[in-house]
Amino acid sequence: MNNLKRLISVSAINLSLLFTAQATSHELGLQVFSLRHQFAEDPAKTLDQIQEWGLHAVEGGRDLYGYTVEEFRAELDKRDIDIVSADTSFEELRDNPMAAVYRAKFYGASYTTFYWVPHGETFTFEDAKKTVEVMNSAGELLKKHGVTLQYHAHGYEYLEYKNETLFDYIIQNVEHAKFQMDVFWTKHGGMDPTKLLQKYPGKFTSLHLKDRKKGTPNSSKGSADRDTNVVLGQGDxxxxxxxxEAKKQGIRYFFLEDESSRVVSQIPKSLSYLKSLEKY
Incomplete structure (x- = not known):
């Protein structure tokens, strides 16, 4: 078992080096929300697991898992793990954007990312306008402090608007922020992730890599059964x-995210699949 764990760790390290070697702008990381249940049980052991996978770039920083913020930063530093994108929220960006600045600067993060815009049963044009306003206002402030704001769409933004979508309206009107594509939610919302990257080169600064079980119906609700998350390369x-396409565009961070109940067994398999793309 120990030999297997060492093999997985070495493979993951080689994979991380592969992504960096192919172009200095690429790095493989992890959204720590993937391991939320494991963190709840044993945060130190969970951080050890991330280190064993050879992953040193993560997203997070709002959930502290029982640590103080200083203790959490120290635990990350001990394992050579960096928060390169600090989590924030729409409400924080709207009401107190300096809090997002302080969090990102404390961790030394170049990015801060929000993942949801509060809305009613259906995301509307008024919601899209509100999103643009907050992203431009907060994004400009963050930019002044050396931090790039990213919005991570969840699929409800792909409703039709003027022969395009509400997401098209948002991305075309945001001037002071960028976007993170979660390829699962993009697919789930009825879009083609590769074509959307090609439509907006330079607008996306990072990806969430996760795959969707074949046969899963699309939805504009921004939600799905978490166990429709499958090993990378096994879905649709x-x-x-x-x-x-992301490599071609020079997108820097590829964050693995796996929300399934099988996350600990699936991530090493996803790492192996990404390694197989070396010749792609």
């Missing part, structure tokens, strides 16, 4: 095409 998202 088209991960190989997405990765190839």
């Amino acid at each position: 998202v088209g991960i190989a095409d997405v990765v190839a």
Whole structure:
């Protein structure tokens, strides 16, 4: 078992080096929300697991898992793990954007990312306008402090608007922020992730890599059964095409996210699949 764990760790380290070697702008990381249940049980052991996978770039920083913020930063530093994108929220960006600045600067993060816009049963044009206003206002402030704001769409933004979508309206009107594509939610919302990257080169600064079980119906609700998250390459998202296009565009961070109950067994398999794309 120990030999297997060492093999997984070495493979993951080689994979991380592979992504960096192919172009200095690429790095493989992890959204720590993937391990939320494991953190709840044993945060130190969970951080050890991330280190064993050879992953040193993560997203997070709002949930502290019983640590103080200083203790959490120290635990990360001990394992050579960096928060490169600090989590924030729409409400924080709207009401107290300096809090997002302080959090990102404390961790030394170059990015801060929010993942949801509060809305009613259906995301509307008024919601999209509100999103643009907050992103431009907060994004400009964050930019002044050396931090890039990213919005991570969840699929409810892809409703039709003027022969395009509400997401098109948002991305076309945001001037002071960027976007993070979660390829699962993009697919789930009825879009083609690769084509959307090609439509907006330079607008996306990072990806969430996760795959969707084949046969899963699309939805504009921004929600799905978490166990429709499958090993990368086994679903219907088209991960190989997405990765190839993202590399071509020089997108820097590829964050693994796996929300399934099988996350601990699936992530090493996803790492192996990404390694297989070396010749892609």
